[in-house]
Amino acid sequence: MGKRTLLAPLAGVRILGVECGGGGWVVSAAGPGHGTCPACGTPSRSRHSTYLRRLQDLPSQGARVTVQIRTARLRCRNPGCDRQVFAEPLLGVAEPRLRRTRHLADLALLLGHHVGGRPAEQVLARLGMPISDDTVLRWLRRFAGQDIASPVRVLGIDDWAWRKGRTYGTIMVDLERRAVVDLLPHRSSAGTADWLQGHPEVEVISRDRHGLYAEGARAGAPQARQVADRFHLIQNLRERIEQQLSRLGRPLRAGARPQQR
Template identity: 55%
Template structure:
């Protein structure tokens, strides 16, 4: 029982079994809670309407991938005055609604993508037993960036290359230098896309970029109001 608890992807998921397969690594079968709590009226129900299954990539074990097959319930709200008829277990501490990996794996994807870039991040994640594609890394970075900067006014940006899909292809990373965090990842490295991004963010007052002409040109076109400085890392 103790061992099974350790395989759990998080609170609310009860582990039913663990098996090591030849092709898919560890497969953990788990089920959601034995009762539901209606998101509208807050009452408990044990009136099950059906099942739904989710497959989530979780942290590796012994260098092998772990896939959690999570069986969730669809419940019927029994309260007469409640307008909601059915709802599904959510378990937000384990994974976001449509995610294909657990939150704790998504966090690592974001951290590695941020520091290593797309292709090296993909290689490293594979070695660590958490294979993800570079597209997934890019999407995760964009999601994290959008969440962190939903209401922020961006004044000072740093623009730099970001190695994406195969080492010969580069994207562009845009960093809020005041908050020291990534605001966006663009899929290519072109004057047009960087200029467009800058046009959409008229609050930018200072653009820090490398000494190559591409980002300088983009800043001239997209943010003529901004002052340009050459990034000290590129001097």
């Protein structure tokens, strides 16, 4: 089995060679040599110049893999187009301006959706794919809602920290699809209400106990039913247990957690 077969998932990319060095693998490749102008949609094969694009890919046996793709800059053949030169697109391989392949970005997004930024960073580093939690969160914001074509019926609302203890935003999650719909740069009832007014299809809102979100949900989606999510129900139960034990003079020991059904 040759190297072209082993690296076949890089669709449209010609594999030129594979080398081992510096604690990882370096894959040399070349782009398709043609593309469509993003401004006017005119196809072109007229090469203006080339540049080397370095992409981090999925690891091999725990070793880091870097794909170096010789990418072409193409001339737009439409005389009336304002964009004279554009870079050939690497469709299915990497998004524009990202330094990771789509395979790696999809995995990082999946972990970021399910466990959050810092846990995703720790898991990815252990798997041989060092990516910071800030990068994971930036990708979540960049791709949030791109794959959500259907209306959001069950919505989850919670806050998240741009800078812990200082700056907070609001995260909107489609709980039926388990996907992030939007990330708001603020945490306010007015901002939540404005977002909900643009999505009248929301029927159920699962939120934390923050009064701002309750007020925003009432103002922006009066037709929706508000419920508390499981995490905050357990948190509320723990606080009640601590209050009862405190009255009895028997504080809850450190590290104890109420039993969950």
